[in-house]
Amino acid sequence: MLVKVLRLGHRVxxxxxxxxxxxxAARAFGAVEGFLSGETDSNLTNSVNSLSNxxxxxxxxxxVKNWRKLVREFNGKIVHLTMYGIPVQNCVKKIGAGSDLLxxxxxxxxxxxxxxxxxxxxxxxxxxxxxxxxxxxxxxKLFDGKELLLKFPNAQKKxxxxxxxxxxxxxxxx
Amino acid sequence: MLVKVLRLGHRVxxxxxxxxxxxxAARAFGAVEGFLSGETDSNLTNSVNSLSNxxxxxxxxxxVKNWRKLVREFNGKIVHLTMYGIPVQNCVKKIGAGSDLLxxxxxxxxxxxxxxxxxxxxxxxxxxxxxxxxxxxxxxKLFDGKELLLKFPNAQKKxxxxxxxxxxxxxxxx
Numbered sequence: 001m002l003v004k005v006l007r008l009g010h011r012v013x014x015x016x017x018x019x020x021x022x023x024x025a026a027r028a029f030g031a032v033e034g035f036l037s038g039e040t041d042s043n044l045t046n047s048v049n050s051l052s053n054x055x056x057x058x059x060x061x062x063x064v065k066n067w068r069k070l071v072r073e074f075n076g077k078i079v080h081l082t083m084y085g086i087p088v089q090n091c092v093k094k095i096g097a098g099s100d101l102l103x104x105x106x107x108x109x110x111x112x113x114x115x116x117x118x119x120x121x122x123x124x125x126x127x128x129x130x131x132x133x134x135x136x137x138x139x140x141k142l143f144d145g146k147e148l149l150l151k152f153p154n155a156q157k158k159x160x161x162x163x164x165x166x167x168x169x170x171x172x173x174x
Numbered sequence: 175m176l177v178k179v180l181r182l183g184h185r186v187x188x189x190x191x192x193x194x195x196x197x198x199a200a201r202a203f204g205a206v207e208g209f210l211s212g213e214t215d216s217n218l219t220n221s222v223n224s225l226s227n228x229x230x231x232x233x234x235x236x237x238v239k240n241w242r243k244l245v246r247e248f249n250g251k252i253v254h255l256t257m258y259g260i261p262v263q264n265c266v267k268k269i270g271a272g273s274d275l276l277x278x279x280x281x282x283x284x285x286x287x288x289x290x291x292x293x294x295x296x297x298x299x300x301x302x303x304x305x306x307x308x309x310x311x312x313x314x315k316l317f318d319g320k321e322l323l324l325k326f327p328n329a330q331k332k333x334x335x336x337x338x339x340x341x342x343x344x345x346x347x348x
Contacts, residue, residue, distance in 0.1 A: 077322035130195035
């Protein structure tokens with residue numbers, strides 16, 4: 001099962017950091033690709049892709065102009081994370097059984113047809129918090145914690161876990 | 175076991191949204207109190223406290239001038255979330271057994287003595303992502319998913335989970 005993440009309604013000024021962190025979390029917790037919608041932001045996509053290159057693995061993010069087309073043509077299930085949806089603990093097993101997933105994460109105002117386009121509207125608590133938290137906890141539950149053991153091949157740097165302090169291995173490019 | 179969250183190195187201009195979302199995630203995933211360190215930001219603390227009031231429960235956040243004093247005098251264990259630490263899956267059971275926790279979440283530059291002051295330096299993956307993701311996944315693992323069932327008493331509004339669309343109950347203040 002491959003998981004891709006679509007971020008709706010990005011605004012360059014206001015959302016730069018939140019959207020960057022969202023895609024980094026998508027990558028770290030096992031998604032394979034990200035799509036940015038809303039305002040174009042090549043600084044953001046370049047910066048996520050460059051970081052992904054340094055830290056390894058194949059995650060990449062690109063801008064999509066027509067996100068509805070992406071959603072309609074996606075070969076798999078559509079999951080929309082929203083505080084109004086069905087609790088994740090009641091549906092994540094079913095969602096994780098089988099086909100690839102496109103996970104939609106809303107911005108400030110989510111167009112109402114997203115709820116219709118989604119196969120699953122899923123809530124990660126019914127409390128207000130953060131799309132980054134929602135996505136990370138969703139992916140962690142979807143992959144049942146196994147994403148914490150993911151390897152990111154061809155990394156130029158790698159952290160070696162330590163009780164105290166920092167240890168980073170750096171590899172020169174070949 | 176009560177869990178409190180200390181955010182270090184807040185910068186008013188740059189971190190407003192990230193820090194707000196961090197505290198909202200702390201609340202949603204079961205922490206009982208937040209402490210803001212770095213630059214003072216009464217807009218932020220007021221806004222989190224006001225939201226917490228509307229959505230119920232007792233979570234509150236306040237500014238601390240001397241975070242080292244808070245850490246030293248905390249009656250419980252200190253957990254520092256850092257990508258350089260011990261993998262969460264290897265230590266969360268031990269951390270969750272017993273005393274109250276103060277979870278430290280770093281900002282842009284974490285003073286090096288934080289690593290020493292902490293009883294546990296804990297990583298949520300060794301990849302770069304987001305302090306909001308790290309905190310949420312940590313709390314979810316600490317509470318073993320049970321925080322998803324938390325009730326927030328005296329809420330002025332409540333979401334009723336729906337397959338499709340939105341349902342919010344509003345209660346007038348008494």
